[in-house]
Each structure stands twice: as structure tokens, then as C-alpha cells.
Amino acid sequence: MISTRYVSFLSGIIIASLTWAFSLYLYSRLSQNAITTSPTIMIPIVSKHGESIDKEIMLRDNIIIARNEKQILAGKEAYNLKSNKNLRKNDLILQQLQAVPVKPAVILEQGLDELGMVRNLEDQRKRDEGYKDYAFNILISDNLGMRRNIPDTRHKLCKMQKYPVNLPNASIIICFYNEHYTTLLRSLHSVLEKTPTALLHEIILVNDYSDSDTLHEKIKVYIRNNFDDRVRLFKTERREGLIRARVFGARKATGKVLIFLDSHIEVNEMWIEPLLSRIAYSRNIVPMPVIDIINADTFQYTGSPLVRGGFNWGLHFKWDNLPIGTLNHDVDFVKPIKSPTMAGGLFAIDREYFTKMGEYDIGMDIWGGENLEISFRIWMCGGNIELIPCSRVGHVFRRRRPYGSDDPQDTMLKNSLRVAHVWMDEYKDYFLKNAKTINYGNISERLALRQKLKCKTFGWYLKEVYPELTLPDDTERRLKDKWAKLDQRPMQPWHSRKRNYTDQYQIRLSNTALCIQSEKDIKTKGSKLILMPCLRIKLQMWYETDKNELVLGQMLCMEGAEKIPKLGKCHEMGGSQDWRHKRINNTPIYNMATGTCLGAMRDIRNTPLVMDLCMRANASLITWDLIRSKVPAKEIR
Numbered sequence: 001m002i003s004t005r006y007v008s009f010l011s012g013i014i015i016a017s018l019t020w021a022f023s024l025y026l027y028s029r030l031s032q033n034a035i036t037t038s039p040t041i042m043i044p045i046v047s048k049h050g051e052s053i054d055k056e057i058m059l060r061d062n063i064i065i066a067r068n069e070k071q072i073l074a075g076k077e078a079y080n081l082k083s084n085k086n087l088r089k090n091d092l093i094l095q096q097l098q099a100v101p102v103k104p105a106v107i108l109e110q111g112l113d114e115l116g117m118v119r120n121l122e123d124q125r126k127r128d129e130g131y132k133d134y135a136f137n138i139l140i141s142d143n144l145g146m147r148r149n150i151p152d153t154r155h156k157l158c159k160m161q162k163y164p165v166n167l168p169n170a171s172i173i174i175c176f177y178n179e180h181y182t183t184l185l186r187s188l189h190s191v192l193e194k195t196p197t198a199l200l201h202e203i204i205l206v207n208d209y210s211d212s213d214t215l216h217e218k219i220k221v222y223i224r225n226n227f228d229d230r231v232r233l234f235k236t237e238r239r240e241g242l243i244r245a246r247v248f249g250a251r252k253a254t255g256k257v258l259i260f261l262d263s264h265i266e267v268n269e270m271w272i273e274p275l276l277s278r279i280a281y282s283r284n285i286v287p288m289p290v291i292d293i294i295n296a297d298t299f300q301y302t303g304s305p306l307v308r309g310g311f312n313w314g315l316h317f318k319w320d321n322l323p324i325g326t327l328n329h330d331v332d333f334v335k336p337i338k339s340p341t342m343a344g345g346l347f348a349i350d351r352e353y354f355t356k357m358g359e360y361d362i363g364m365d366i367w368g369g370e371n372l373e374i375s376f377r378i379w380m381c382g383g384n385i386e387l388i389p390c391s392r393v394g395h396v397f398r399r400r401r402p403y404g405s406d407d408p409q410d411t412m413l414k415n416s417l418r419v420a421h422v423w424m425d426e427y428k429d430y431f432l433k434n435a436k437t438i439n440y441g442n443i444s445e446r447l448a449l450r451q452k453l454k455c456k457t458f459g460w461y462l463k464e465v466y467p468e469l470t471l472p473d474d475t476e477r478r479l480k481d482k483w484a485k486l487d488q489r490p491m492q493p494w495h496s497r498k499r500n501y502t503d504q505y506q507i508r509l510s511n512t513a514l515c516i517q518s519e520k521d522i523k524t525k526g527s528k529l530i531l532m533p534c535l536r537i538k539l540q541m542w543y544e545t546d547k548n549e550l551v552l553g554q555m556l557c558m559e560g561a562e563k564i565p566k567l568g569k570c571h572e573m574g575g576s577q578d579w580r581h582k583r584i585n586n587t588p589i590y591n592m593a594t595g596t597c598l599g600a601m602r603d604i605r606n607t608p609l610v611m612d613l614c615m616r617a618n619a620s621l622i623t624w625d626l627i628r629s630k631v632p633a634k635e636i637r
Contacts, residue, residue, distance in 0.1 A: 114590070115140045115143040115144060115299075116137055116139055116140035116143070116297075116298060116299075116592065116595040117590060117595055117596075117597075117614050118139070118594070118595035118596050118613055118614060119613065119614055119615040120613065120615060121613075123139055123595070124613070126138065126139050126142075127139040127595055130180070132402075133178070133180075133402060134178075134179075134180045134183075134398075134402050135296065135398040135399060135400050135401070135402040136180075136183075136264070136296035136297070136299075136396055136398055137296065137297050137298070137299065137593075137595070138180050138182070138183070139595060140298065140299050140595070141180060141182050141183050141186075141299060142182050144182075144186070144299060145182070145186075146182065146185050146186050146189050147186065147189050147190075147193070148186070148266075150266055150268065150301040150394060151301060151303070152268060152269045153268060153290075153292055153301075153302075153303030153304075153392050154268065154269065154270075154389075154390055154392055155330075155333040155334055155389060155390070157330060157331065157333060157334045158270070158274075158334055158389070158390035161274070161334060161390055163273040163274070163276075163277045164277060164280060166280075167199055167273065167276040167277060167280055168255075168256035168257050168276055168279060168280060168350075169198070169199055169200070169201040169255050169256055169257070170199060170200060170201055170255050170256070170257040170258070170259050170272065170276060170348070171201050171202050171203075171204055171253035171254065171255030171257070171258055171259070171351070172191055172195075172200070172202070172203045172204065172259045172261060173203075173204045173206065173246060173249040173250060173253060173258060173259070173260050173261070174187065174188075174203065174204070174205050174206070174249075174261050174262070174263050175206040175208055175242055175245040175246055175249060175263065176205070176206070176207060176208065176210070176263035177207075177208040177209070177210055177239070177242075177245075177403060178210045178211055178212065178215075178402070178403055179210070179215075179263045179264065180264070181215065181218060181219070183263070183264045183396070184219070184263050184264070185219070185222060186266065187261070187262075187263055187264060187265050187266065188203065188205070188223075188227070188231065190265070190266040190267050191203060191261070191267055192227065192230075192231075194267050194268070194269065194270075194271060195267070195271075195272050196272070196273075199272055199273070199276060200230060200272075201230070201254065201255035201256075202230045202231070202232055202253065202254070202255060203230060203231045203232065204232055204234065204249045204250075204252050204253050205219070205223075205231065205232065205233045205234065206234050206235075206236065206245050206246075206248055206249040206252075207219070207233065207234065207235040207236070208236050208239060208240055208241070208242070208245040209235065209236050209237070209238055209239040209240070216233075216235055219233060220233055232252070234248070234249070234252060236248055241364075241365055241366035241367060241411075242366065242367045242370070243360045243361070243362065243364045243365070243366070243367065243370045243415075244360070244362050246260060246360060247359050247360050247362055250351070250354060250355075250359060253351060255351065256350070256351060257275075257276060257279055257348055257349070257350055257351060258348065258349050258350075258351050258354055259272070259275065259346075259347070259348045260345070260346065260347055260348075260349075261345070261346055261393070262345045262346065262395060264294075264395065264396040265294075265346070265393050265394060265395050265396070266294065266301065266393070266394040267392075267393050267394075268292065268391075268392040268393060268394065270390070270391075271289060271391050271392060271393055272391070273391075274287070274289075274388045274390040274391040275287045275288075275289065275348040275388055275391050276348070278336060278348075278386060278388060279348060279349075279350050282384075283350040283352070283353050284353065284382060284383045284384060285336075285383070285384050285386055286342070286347055286348070286349045286378050286383055286384065286385050286386070287336070287347065287348050287385075287386045287387075287388045287391070288339070288342050288343070288346060288347040288348070288385065288386070288387055288388065288391075289346055289347075289388055289391035289392055289393045290303075290304055290306065290387065290388070290389060290391065290392045290393075291304060291343060291345070291346060291392075291393060291394075291395050292304050292392050292393065292394040292395070293394065293395070293397055294394045294395060294396045294397070295396075295397075295574060295575060296396055296397060296398050296399065297574075297575045297576070297592065297593035298574065298575065298578065298592040298593060299396075300574065300592075301394050303392070304392075306322060306327065306333070306337065306387070306389055307319040307320060307321060307322065308320050308322060308337060308338070308339040308340065308387055309339045309340060309341035309342050309343055309375070309385075309387075310340055310341060310466065310468075310469065311340075311341055311372055311469075313430045313431055313472060314431070315369065315372060315416040315419060315420065315431055317341060317343060317344070317371055317372065320340075320468070322337065323468065333389055334389055334390050335389070336386040336387065336388055336389075337386060337387040337389065338384065338385070338386060338387075338465075339385045339386065339387045340375065340379070340385070340461075340465050340466040340469075341371065341372055341375035341376075341385070342371055342374070342375050342385055343371060344370060344371025344374070345371075345395060346393050346395065347385075353383075357377060357378065357381065357383070357453070358377065358446070358449045358453075360373075360374065361373055361415075361418060361422075361446055363418060363441045363442065363443065363445075363446070364411075364414075364415040364418060365411040365414060365415065366411045367401070367411065367412075368411055368412035368415050368416070369412060369415030369416040369418070369419050370415065372416075372419055373415075373418070373419045373422075373423065376419065376423040376424075376458070376461065377423065377450075377453075377455070379461055379465050380423065380450075380455040380456045380457070380458070380460070380461050381450070381453040381454070381455040381456075382453070382455075410438075413438055414438060414439070414440050414441070415440075416431070417432075417438055417440035418440045418441065418443055418446070420432060421440065421443055422443050422446045422447055422450060423450070423458060424458045425457055425458045425459065426458075427458050427459070427462070430471070430472050499543075499545050499549075499551065499554075499570075500545055500546040501543045501544065501545055501551075501554070502544050502545060502546050503543070503544040503626075503628070504541065504542070504543050504544070504628065504629060505541075505542055505544075505626040505627055505628045505629065506534055506536075506540050506541060506542065506626075506627040506629070507540075507542055507550075507589070507624050507625075507626060507627075508534055508624060508625045508626075508627050509531060509600055509603055509621070509623075509624060509625075510585065510586045510620060510623040510624060510625050511620060512531075512603050513533055513534055514531040514532065514533060514534065514600075514603065514604075514605060514607075515531070515532060515533070515534040515535075515540045515627075516529055516530075516531065516540065516542070516598075516609065516624075517529070517530060517531075517532045517537075517539040517540040518530075518539055518552055518556075518567055519608075521539070522538055522539060522552050522553035522555045522556060522567075523555055523556070524556075524567065525556060525567060525568055525569060526566055526567065526568070527556075527566060527567045528564060528565075528566050528608055528609070529558070529565050529566065529567070529608070529609040530605075530606055530607060530608050530609065531600055531603070531604070531605060531606070531607045531609070532605055532606070533605060534627070536629065538552075538553040539552070539553070541553055541629070542558075547572055547574065547577075547578070548574070548577075548578045548579055548580060548592075549570055549572075549577050549578070549579070550577075550579050551570060552567060556568060556569065556570065557569070557570040557571075557577045558577065558579065559576050559577055560576050560577075560579070560591030560593060560594045560596070560598070560611055561575075561576035561593060561594065562611070563610060563611050564608065564609070564610055564611070565591075565598060565609050565610070565611060574592065574593075575592065575593040576591065576593040576594065578591065578592035578593065579591055579592070579598075580592060581624070581626065585625045586623040586624075586625070587623060587624055587625075587626070588614055588622050588623055588624070589624055590614060591611065594611050595614075596611040596612055596613060596614060597611070597612055597613070597614040597622045598611065598612075598622065598624065599611070599612030599616070599621050599622040600621045600622075601621070602621070603620070603621065
């Protein structure tokens, strides 16, 4: 039988062994989670809950303390980290240096923040050719596919509006020339899926003699395999231009109402009912939807404010603020708003009224001026143009037209001259000063139409419809009186405009001690960006806004529009100034417009930054750490 003394001896050995094993385990864990702040000091960072904490490196006179992939930059002098006694107070340190969480990237509908990412040379080629041929980003458009969800941008009261059950049906006319295949088909899917069957009589799709030999056949096959016989495809016998192609389509239509849409659009919720209800109320009303913005670079869908159409004396369409008093109450945000002109791409009109009013002026060529011509004609000949706030349609706004005409003549100028000579009476002299020798064709039929319709004078139009338009010979007092009637919101200079800053950090190349700073001072537009040793200075302090801008020292925005990123005036329009990142370390910083990522050529000081493929072989040169600071901006030198 084993003696009690022997049992006690064995128990002591076992307990001692377990104690030493546990001590060695703790020592190993503490060593793994230590942060080296100098050659002689180790700071073990362990939470009171025993959770592991990532380690980080020291940058010059600053200590980076990371916890669960969240960081904060703190000056060593601010926390008296010289004595070992203080260094052992790990929980106190963590309590004082609360990590500021990295703001997650705004996730757009259907993951737009990555759909345009250029991952390889083939993506780059496709993207570049798309801009050349279509003036928008076909890489992201193709990745979106034929369908997607878009935000409902209507006023909340629109959702409570009731419309008559016996609305007239509509023929929707979409003309296209060399349009991008996926973008066009997404337009069709959008209309078919968001338009009640009873209201959609047909879609008339007019191919205006596109250059591509295969486009028409591809669309024809897709329509046959995916849509019913309400979608009808036609092709003109020669290039007609938008104006005559629309007349071609209108003459094929049999619905009670014509709705003209562009070929790169997406309709919103209950878009058609508000338009048809106004025509049901009066066939002389020509309603148009609010045109929301689909960004040509990112395809992000954004709601537009309520503005109305106008023009200047160069006969160019422009958007105007609404007259003062138009939107005094909530209910005003759902009421029709009178508009002197229309943009022309998107509107509805009673089919018989369209014919009676003379359709379009088919003496005009290709595109341009037709929207002002039909606007003047509607108002001066007894009709009304209304903006309908509860009808919204998104439109891809391109910076240029990717096509021209075979005729070397300026079609916009020719068309505008026809407008002036038919409709503007003596006021045409304001426009004709430098264009009296241009041939604008025969206008006798349009003058006869004006007489037949017993239209009013252009002076009446200016007085009754567009009294806010300034005339070249207006006196200073008259100008002030006109401007006073419009909601003129004061414009702040770009550098003093109030911004909503959501974050503040330095941007450090991962696994280095190098941060992004401007080559010149923070006020120099066009300054390139370089890598320099990380210091707590304004040249390296970036402020993120709620528009995903990166603003250096609260002055200029980082731009990614070119191969070399630089500083530029903050335009608040997204695109080249829209940057996305993830909440973890080693994150790429991705530009929405270029589809490429922020990168460095080498990991040495003074190296310039570049825009690079987001899937490059050496990923260490395109990944970054966001080093946050609780130091007030005024204390950063």
C-alpha cells in the first residue's frame, strides 16, 4: 500500500510540472503578442479577456498599437511610455488608446465597388476600347449584366400617390446607333420589368443603321429568345440621325401615348403611371420624368434634384433652379412643375397630339436643337411641358458623343438656325450675330405649320413661360429683378465648402515605414504623390468624406483619372475622386472611375505613386495600412 507521504510527494511533482508548463505557455503567448517599440523594450499587449491582439511596427516617434485589425496612431510623448511600470499596464493602455474602426467601404447596389476593377490586361483593353467606342465604362456595364436593383429615388409622398385605373397604354420608342449591347438590353429589361403589362402596349426599337454588322442580328436573336412580341425591332435603310429615327419609330407605333427614351437608361419604380395620368388629364400636356444620373465611369445610380429646363442665347439647353416658392410644402414635391424647355431625351406625348403638332422637324440632321424646337412649339401652340417629380428615369450621362455624322457641317448649328428662323421672331437676332451665312435649308413647311396651328409669338413665350430668362440688353435693375425670382443658392468656393469628414488617417505602404504625401504643398493643384517616411504632418494626413473622397489636409482631393494620381480640386461628383478600401490591413485602395488601384513603383522614399492593376503579381506594392490619429487637425504641423 502506498504511503500518504509518497502520495503527497507525487502530487507535488505533478502540480509543479503543470505550473511550469502553464507558465511556459503564457510566456510563449506573451512573446508572440509583443510589440517592439525599441531594441530594449517589449510591450506585451493582451486583453483582460485573453483575446489575441495583432502586433505592429513602430514608425519613428510614434507607436502603432493594433487590436483586432483596428489601429490608432499615438504620439509616444503623449502617454509617458518610458517606465516599465506603465508599460505593464496593458489594459490601461488599451483603454486610453481606443482603436478607431476603419469605415467600411460603401457597398453599392450589386457590388459596384468591385465590378469595374481592372484585374488584368484584357480588362484594361476592354475598358479602354469601351470609352473610345461608347464614352462609358463597358467593363462594369457587362459585369452588371442585364438586370440589377437601383435605389428608389422618389420623394416619400410619391409612394402614397394613387392613379386612375383606366390610364392610356403606351408605345415606348427607343432609337439607337452603335449602342453597347449589354447596356441597351438592360434598358429593355428595365422597362419591361417595371412597367405594368396593361400600360405597355409595345416597345419600338429602332436601329438607326448602326455600323456593326453583327449588332442587329444579336439583338434580334436575344429579343426572340427572351421577350414576347411586344418588343419590335426595326432598322432604317440609311443613317437618319436621332430626329428622323424617332419620327420613323413614332409612325410604326400604335399605342395611345408615345414615350421616347434613350438607349442607355434604367427606369425607376412606378415611373410610367405619373406620366400617363397627366396625359389622361389633358392631351395637351407633355410630361417628362426627372432624369436621375447613372455615372458613366461607375454606373452608380444617383437621384437628381428637382430642376427645370431652360436655355441660353447660344441656344444651348441648360438646367435652372426652380422659381422661389415652388417647393414650400411637402406636397409640392409631388406636384407637376411647369418647365420652359425639355432636355429632349425622355418625355411622353399623346400620339395623335404629336402628329397634329408636326412631329419633329425632319429638316434637322442627326442630333441637337430638336429639344428646344419642340419645346417652343408646344408652349407657343397651346400645350404645356411639365416635370413630373414622381416619375424618375436614370440616364447614363456621357462627357462626349462617341459618334458624329457623315456631313462635315455642324449639325447643331444648322438645327439651331432652323429653330431661330421659325420660332424666335425678332429675338433671333440675339443668336444670329455670328451665323448669318450658314445654310439651314428650306423652312417653308415649318413656317406654314406655325401659321396653321395659330401659334403665339416668341415675345409671349418669354413673358408668360420664361420671364426669368435674361436678355442681352437687360438693364442691371431688370437683371436683378429676374434673378431675385429664382432660388439662387450661394456658391461656396471649393476650398471652403463644408464637407462631412468621416475619418482621418495616414496611408502607409504595408510592411514599410513609408506613407503617402504630396510632392508639393497641400494647396498645389496637380501635385503628384510620393512615398516618404511616415511623420505626423499635414502633407501626409488624409481626411475621408462621406462621398468617399480622400482630402489631403482638408484642402485638395486625390484624383485617379490618369495613370499617375495627383491632387485636384474636390468636385464632389465621385468618379475619379471616389476611392474604396476594406476595413483590414493590407487593403488595396481602389478608384471607382479608373478601375485600378493605388500603387507604388518601388518601396523606397521619393517613389512616385501610380495607378496599377488590382491583381498585379507583386501585391506588396498595392496594399496599404490606414493609420488613424486622435490628434486634432490644428495640432498636426
